[in-house]
Amino acid sequence: MKIQFVLVIITLLFLTVTCSKDEEKPVYDSTLFNLKLNGDLPDPTIPADNILTNAKVKLGRMLFYEKKLSKDLTQSCADCHIQKDAFTDIRPFSIGVEKLEGKRNAMPIFNLVYHTNGFFWDGRAPLLRDQALKPIQDALEMNETLPNMVSKLQSDKKYKDQFIRAFGSDSVSSLKVSLALEQFMMTIVSHDSKYDKYLKGEVSFSPEELRGKDLFFSEPDPVNNIKGAECFHCHSGYNFTNNEFLNNGLDEEVNFKDLGRFNVSQNVTDKAKFKVPSLRNIALTSPYMHDSRFKTLDEVINHYNSNVKMSSTTSDLLLHNLSGLNLNNQDTKDLIAFLITLNDFTYLNNPEYKNPF
Ligand code: HEC
Ligand code: HEC
Known part of the structure; x- marks a missing residue:
């Protein structure tokens, strides 16, 4: 008798659970x-x-x-x-x-x-x-x-x-x-990097980071002996891109392998032009460039410093780079220190972006 009673209760409970599930x-x-x-x-x-x-x-x-x-x-x-x-x-x-x-x-x-x-x-x-x-x-x-x-x-x-x-x-x-x-x-x-906090006055930069920031945002002025890395011409604004397609001088014309924007527009002035990428979180996204040719930021800066190649579509904004930027080892280190401040750990760990399963 007792067992039957318990069974009835269990069945009733089971039904309520399944019914209420159906109602949802x-x-x-x-x-x-x-x-x-x-x-x-x-x-x-x-x-x-x-x-x-x-x-x-x-x-x-x-x-x-x-x-x-x-x-x-x-x-x-x-x-x-x-x-x-x-x-x-x-x-x-x-x-x-x-x-x-x-x-x-x-x-x-x-x-x-x-x-x-x-x-x-x-x-x-x-x-x-x-x-x-x-x-x-x-x-x-x-x-x-x-x-x-x-x-x-x-x-x-x-x-x-x-x-x-x-x-x-x-x-x-x-x-x-x-x-x-x-x-x-x-x-x-992504908008919570050390650089964003620095802009809001919440943290300060080390001397290296400050020098790197200044290099990043300046043009070289050889007459007054001022160095500049010219990065801001293309990697500009809050997202570190001018939203254009440009050729940053990776290859001479004879070596163009991937014609980039040209494949979309069929316009010869677009040969080997690529989307100017954002530099936020850049220290975390090696290898670099559309074809992954550089493994480190050192190699990237070395390219802009002394390896920019002339071609019919190389951006005019790289005029100074063609004759060399004269960045030394310390300048490169400073620039990298600045680029690292663009890492955003809030974004990297944001639970709202994680696997929901
Ligand atoms: C003339 C515009 C221009 C200037 C100036 C410029 N860049 Fe770029 N940058 C680009 C373009 C375009 C690409 C993508 C090229 C490609 O992949 O073919 C790029 C790619 C990069 C990448 C690789 C991004 C990735 O996701 O792979 C890094 C890092 C970078 N630039 C850093 C710099 C730094 C540092 C400076 C200053 C020393 C600088 N750039 C100056 C246009 C520019
Ligand atoms: C096998 C690896 C792979 C898979 C899977 C993949 N992607 Fe990608 N994704 C890439 C590559 C490589 C590129 C660059 C391709 C190019 O430019 O031709 C890219 C580019 C992108 C871009 C362009 C970003 C920009 O700045 O322009 C977006 C957005 C993107 N993927 C979203 C997605 C989404 C959404 C899916 C799933 C439906 C997906 N990807 C699946 C490898 C992958």
């Missing part, structure tokens, strides 16, 4: 996402047709870490964009699902919401949502078709539920996937 049906949630920014950063322009909501950002984050986006379920975006490495790949060339090597160095992900010159080294994706679907279909990366990706997500209950919360319907589409990925990537920001 996902519902559309349009709560706006609060993008927290350092007061010194300008307000970003969020695309009017993709206003940030909590549910869409969460969906984008799930998708960013989702191996189902790849052909054989082995690779997610996060396998080549690793948070602790400023969301880049420290391998010179990433390896895709077919074990094939890519052709360019992976790019870090932060402050993309401020980019105005498109995405990828050559800017071939005008919007972040266009960019987001390319690695999925790239034969050297995730090598999956969009219809296959959609059907894998469509048959996964957690995605059906999250698509309802984000878009009000459980029907998955590649457009919705791209919009959600765009949202998550727009929320990844």
Whole structure:
């Protein structure tokens, strides 16, 4: 008798639990996402047709870490964009699902919401949502078709539920996937480096860091015996980029291998021009340049100091560099000390960007 009674109670309890679970049906949630920014950063322009909501950002984050986006379920975006490495790949060339090597160095992900010159080294994706679907279909990366990706997500209950919360319907589409990925990537920001704190007067710089900063932001003035490293002409503003495509003199014309922006514009004046990258977190994203040719910041500075090559598209802003900047070992050390102040540990450890699974 007693045992039967206990069994009835257990069954009742079980039913209540399963019923209340059923009642938690996902519902559309349009709560706006609060993008927290350092007061010194300008307000970003969020695309009017993709206003940030909590549910869409969460969906984008799930998708960013989702191996189902790849052909054989082995690779997610996060396998080549690793948070602790400023969301880049420290391998010179990433390896895709077919074990094939890519052709360019992976790019870090932060402050993309401020980019105005498109995405990828050559800017071939005008919007972040266009960019987001390319690695999925790239034969050297995730090598999956969009219809296959959609059907894998469509048959996964957690995605059906999250698509309802984000878009009000459980029907998955590649457009919705791209919009959600765009949202998550727009929320990844880096603005809490030592340099940002220095600008706000919260920390002070060492003499080395100060000298490095001065070199970074000055032009050489040989008449008055003033040194300058000229970096600020191109790596300018809060994001350390002028948002242009330029040729920073890596090669002479005969040695152009990757034509960069030219492949997109077909304009001969764009040959071997690449997106001017941000220098935030730069000490963490070795190797450097689109083709990973430099391993260290020493090598990078050595290039700008005395190795800039002339070609029909080398930027005019490198005029001083062509005759040499005369930076010595101490100058190089100072510049590197300054570049290290651009590391942002708040961003690198931000729990909101981590794997949600
Ligand atoms: C196999 C490695 C690999 C995978 C997987 C991968 N990426 Fe990338 N990512 C790269 C490489 C390499 C580049 C630079 C390619 C180029 O410019 O041609 C890049 C560039 C980017 C950029 C451009 C950043 C900028 O500043 O212009 C974004 C954004 C990005 N990836 C997001 C993603 C997303 C989202 C996914 C998943 C859907 C993803 N990546 C999957 C390697 C990868
Ligand atoms: C004429 C514009 C220009 C100037 C001046 C300039 N850069 Fe660059 N920088 C670029 C461009 C363009 C690239 C990308 C080139 C490529 O990959 O082909 C780049 C790439 C870099 C990279 C590698 C970034 C990465 O993610 O791989 C570093 C580091 C860098 N520059 C530091 C500096 C420093 C330090 C100075 C000053 C000594 C400087 N730059 C001056 C345009 C410039």
